[in-house]
Amino acid sequence: MHINCIMPKPENQGCNNTLQDLPTMLEPIFPITLKFEEVVYKVKLEDIKCKEKTILNGVSGMVFPGEILAMLGPSGSGKTTLLSALGGRLGGKLLCGKITYNSLPFSGTIKRRTGFVAQDDVLYPHLTVFETLLFTALLRLPSTLAHESKVGQVERVVAELGLSRVRNSMIGGPLVRGLSGGEKKRVSIGQEMLINPSLLLLDEPTSGLDSTTALRIMTILKGLAEGGRTVITTIHQPSSRLYHMFHKVVLLSEGRPIYYGSASSALEYFSSFGFSTSLTMNPADLLLDLASGIGPESKHAMEQGEAMEQEKKQVRETLISAYENNISTRLKSELCNLETTTYPWKKDTSNIARINTKGEQWCTSWWHQFKVLVQRGMKERRFEAFNRLRIFQVLSVAFLGGLLWWHTPESHIEDRVALIFFFSVFWGFYPLYNAVFTFPQERRMLIKERTSGMYKLSSYFLARTIGDLPLELALPTAFVFIIYWMGGLKPNPIVFVLSLIVVLYNVLVAQSLGLAIGAILMDIKPATTLASVTTLVFLIAGGYYVQQIPPFIVWLKYLSYSYYCYKLLLGVQYQQNDTYPCIKMGNKWEWCKVVDVPAVKSMGLDHLWIDVCVLGLMLVGYRLLAYLALQRVR
Template sequence: MGDMEAQNATFHQSQEPEVPAIFKKANRIITLKFEDVVYKIKTQKGGFLSTRRSSKTEERVILKGVTGVVSPGEMLAMLGPSGSGKTTLLTALGGRLGGHLGGTITYNGQPFSNPMKRNTGFVTQDDVLYPHLTVIETLVFTALLRLPNSLTREEKIMHAEAVITQLGLSRCKNSIIGGPLLRGVSGGERKRVSIGQEMLINPSLLFLDEPTSGLDSTTAQRIVSTLWELAEGGRTVVMTIHQPSSRLYYMFHKVLLLSEGNSLYFGKGAGAMDYFSTIGYAPSVAMNPSDFLLDLANGVYSDDREEDRVAVKQALISAYKSNLSDKLKEELNEMSNQLSDGTGHKQFDRWCTTWGQQFSVLLQRGLKERKHESFSGIKISQVLVVAILSGLLWWQSNAHLQDQIGLLFFYSGFWGFFPLFQAIFTFPQERMMLTKERSSGMYRLSSYFMARTVGDLPMELVLPTIFVIITYWMAGFKSTAGNFIETLLVLLLSVMVTQGMGLAIGALVMNLKSATTLGSVLVLTFLLASGYYVQHVPAFIAWIKYISVSHYTYKLLLESQFKSSDTYRCGTNTTCLVGEFPAVKIVGLDQTAVSIVALFLMLIGYRLIAYVALMRIGVPR
C-alpha cells in the first residue's frame, strides 16, 4: 500500500513539476487585443486544363472580422475545424503574417515592434529542429543566441538546464533530436524541445500552434499544465488546439471558436456550453465540450444533411453578432483607455548578441550538425573511387600531351558538378529553420551567411585536395612543388566559385527540382563553351565563355602545367611547341591575371546574389 502511494505521488509530481524561479514571473505584462481582423489571399481560379488567359484571380477571405482580447495571466485556446483560420490568426497575432491583413492588433495599445518581438515566443506546429544535435545542445545554442549579454555564458547554460528540468527532458538531454530517417527522441519530447526554445527567453507573450498535436493524453496534459503555470506567472498565452480532452479544455481561461473564418464564440472556456444552451444548442448527451464545439463549427447538430449544416453555421454566426460581438467591442474600448505600453522606459538593442558572438555560435552549431553529412563515408568513397580510377586511366600520361590536357579538363568538369550540387541543397533544406529563427530575431542574416560559408569550407577544400594529391602523381604531371601547388590552388579557387554559384541558384529558386535542373543546364553550357569540346565556336555565341567558370579554370590549369615555350613530341624525332598545339592554342596560355580576376569576381558576385536572395526570408513586416 505504501509503495502504491509512493508511485502515485511520483506520478503527480512528474505531471506538475515545480516551475524554476527564473520562470515564475514574466519580465513584463502584455495585453493582446485584436479587433475586426480580416485576412485575404488571391488564388488562381481554373482547373488543370485551363489556359493562363482564361484563368482568373479570385480573392478569398480567410479571416472575417475576428475580435478578442487576452490579458496577462490568461490562456486563450482557439478551436475550430481544419481550414477555419486558426493558424492564420495565430500567425497574424504573432506578427509573422504579411499580405492583405486588415483590422487592428495591439500589444499594450501599441503595434508590433522589435521590443515586442524580444518578449514574444512562437512555437510552430511542425518541430523545426536540427536532427543531429542533442537536446541539451539544441537548447544551449538557442540560449547563447537569444538571451542578452547581460547574462554570462554560464548563466545562459543554466537557463537551458532549467528549461530541460521544467519540461521533463532530463532523461533524454544527451539524446539526438533525430528525424524521418534518423532515430532520436520521441515526438512528445521533440515538441517539448520546441516549446523549451521559446521558454528560454521567458516570454511575456507566448504563441503555440497545435502544441499537443500527435501526442498522447499524458504528454499533452503535461505540456498544457506547464503552459497554464506560465500563464499564472503573468504571461499571456495563446494557442491553437484540435479536440483537446475535457480536462485540458477546462484549463483554458478563454476560448475562441472559429468556423470558416467567422467567430462563433469568444469568452470564458467554462461558459461556452451555457452560452450555446441559451441560444438553443445544447448537447443531447453528456460529452466533451471541445467535441460539441467542433461539431457546431462544422454545422453538425441534429443530422448530417448539408443544407442543415449551412443553416446551423449561419444561425451561430448571427447569434454571435447579436449576443457577443457588441459587448466584446465595448469591453475593448473600455480597456483602451487603461492600457499603457511598458516599453517606453526601457530601450532594447536590435540584437541580443554581437555579430561576432552570433558568428561563433552559428559556426559551432553548423559544424556539429553537418559534420556527419559533410564527411560521410559515401561522399569520401565517391571522391576516392573517382580519383583512383582517374589516376589509373591516365597513369603516367606525361608522354601524351592530349591525354594530360584531357585530365585537366576533367578536373574542371568533375569539380564543376560536385560542389555545385552539394551547395544547391544548402538553403532550400534550411529554409524552414532560417524562417523560424530570423522571424524570432535570433541573429543577423550576415552572421548566419558567413558562418554557413566558412563552416562549409573544410568539406569543400579537403576532398578536392585529396583528389589532386592522388591523381596528380599517378598521372605523371610535372613533379615540381610549384606546379603542384599552382594546380591545387587553381582547383580550390574553382571549387569555391562553383560552390558560390550553387548557393546562388539554391537561394534564388528555393525549389530543389527546379534548382538542380537550372544548375545542370548552366554547368553543361559552361563546359561546352570552355574551349575543349568545340574549338571553332560561332561568334554570336562565343561570349558564353567569358562568363564560364569552366573556361577560366581550364585555362588556368593548362597554364599551371605548360608554358608556350614548352615542347612535346609531335612525330619521329620531331618536337613542337605546346603553345601551337590546337587544343591549347584555342584557349591560350596568356592573360593569367585576367582569368584569376574573373574567378575572384565570380567568387564574390555569386555569394552576393545568394545573400540578397536570402533577404526575402524572415520577418514579413
C-alpha cells in the same frame, strides 16, 4: 469603431537588457495583456485577377496574463492565420484591425518578449537537446548576460520541461534516430522559454501526439500560464481533459467568430439557442461540429449533397447572428473600457510601464552571432561533410582516375590535357550540386529563426558559407594529391601547389553558383534541374569538346567557370615555349611546341590574370546574388 490597417513593421531587432537579471525560476518580468479588435485578413488569389479571399473576418478578443486562450475550429477556419497575426508575423495592407499589447502596438521589445512555437518542430537533427537549447540561448539572450548564466538558464529550462533524461540525446530526423514527438515538442517550447517570454503562442502543440503526451504538454503550458504568462494556442481536436484546461475559447467558422468567452460556459451558451445534445460528449467535439455547420441533432450529418449544404449554411447563419447579437456588442464595450493596468492575477503592475519601443537593437553583436553560427554549423554538418559515402565517392574517383591516367607519358599530351580538363569538370559540378541543397534544406529553419530575430541575415550567410570552407575544401585537396601524382603531371612542387589553388578556386566559384541557384529557387527539384542544365552547358562550352564554337554563340564559353579553370590549369602546367616529344623517328623523338596542340591552341596560354579576375568576379557576384535572394525569404 475606427479600424486602422496594421502596416508591416520593419524587421525588428529589439532586445530587453533587463534579462541580465534573470531570476532563478522562470517568472515573467513584464505581464502582457493582449487585445485584438475586428481583425480582418485577406489574401489575393493568384489564379483570379483582382480577386481577394477573406481568411479572417472581424475577430475580437482579449487575453490576460495567467490565462490560456484556445482557438478552435475546423481545418481552414483561420486559426493559424489569427495566431500569426497576434504574433506580429503578418503584415501589409491586407491585414486590418487593431492589435495591442498593454495598449501598445507591436514593437521590437514586445517581439523579444514573445515566444512562438510553430506546428512543425524545426530542429537540427544532429545536435543534442542541450546543444540545441544552448545555441538558441547564445543567440537570443543579450550579450550583457554572462555565458555561465546562459548555460544556467538552459539547465533550468531542461529541468522544468522534463528533458533531463534526454539532454545529451540527438534530436533526430528522417535518417537519424532521436527523440519522440512529445520530446521534440518540449524542445521547441524550451527554445522559446529561454527568452523568458511574457506572451507564448503555440500552433497545434498537441498535433500528432498520443493523448497522454498531449496532456503532459498542456499541463506544462498550464503551469507556464499560472506563472503569469499569456498563453494562446490553436488546437484542432482536443480531448475533454485538455478542453477543461482552457480559460477562454475563440471558435472560428470559415474565418468568422461564432463564440468568444469562457471555455466552461460554451455549452451553456449554445444550449440557449437550441444547440444541445442529450449525449455525454466531449465539449470540443460539439463546438467543432457547430463550427462546421453540423447541429447536434442533424439528420444529414453523414450525408453529402444539397440538403446537407443548405443545413450547414443555416446553422452557420444562426450562430453568426447569435454572436453579433449576444457577444459582439458586449465584447466591444469590454475592449473599449478595458484598463490595461488591471490584472486579475497580480496587483503590482509597476513593471508594465517598462515595456517601451525605445532602444531597439540586436541582443548580440554581429561578430558574436557569426561565431555562434559557425560553431553550430560545424557541429551540425560534421556528420554530413565527412560521412563515409561522400569520402568513398571522392577517393574512389581519384584512385580510379589515377589508374586510368597512370604515369601518362609526356608524349601523350592529349591524355594529359584530358586529365587537366577532368579536374575542372569534376570540381565544377560536384561542389555545385552539393551547394544547391544548402538553402532549400534550411529554408524552414531560416524563416523560423529570422522571424524570431535571432540574428542578422549577413551573419548567417557568411557563417554558413565561410564555416563550410574547411569541410568543403578538404576533399578536393585530397583528390588533387592523389590523382596529380598518379597521373604523371609535372613533378614540380610549385606547379602542383598552383594547380591545387586553381582547383580550390574553382570549387569556391562552383559552390557560389550552387548557392545562388538554391537561394533563388528555394525548391530542390527545380534547383537541381537548373543546376543540371547549367553544368551541361558549361561542360560543352568549356573549351575541350568544342574547340571552334560558332561566332553567334561563342559568348557562352565566357560564362563558363569551367572554361576559365581549364585555361588556368593549362597555363600552370605549360608555358608558351614548352615542347613535348611528338613524333618518334627511329630512336629519336621530334619535339613540337605545346601551343600548337589543337586543344591548347584553342584556349591559349596568355592573359591568365584576366581569367583569375573573371573567376573572382563570378565568386563575388554569385554569392552576392545568393545573399540578395535570401532577403526575399520571409
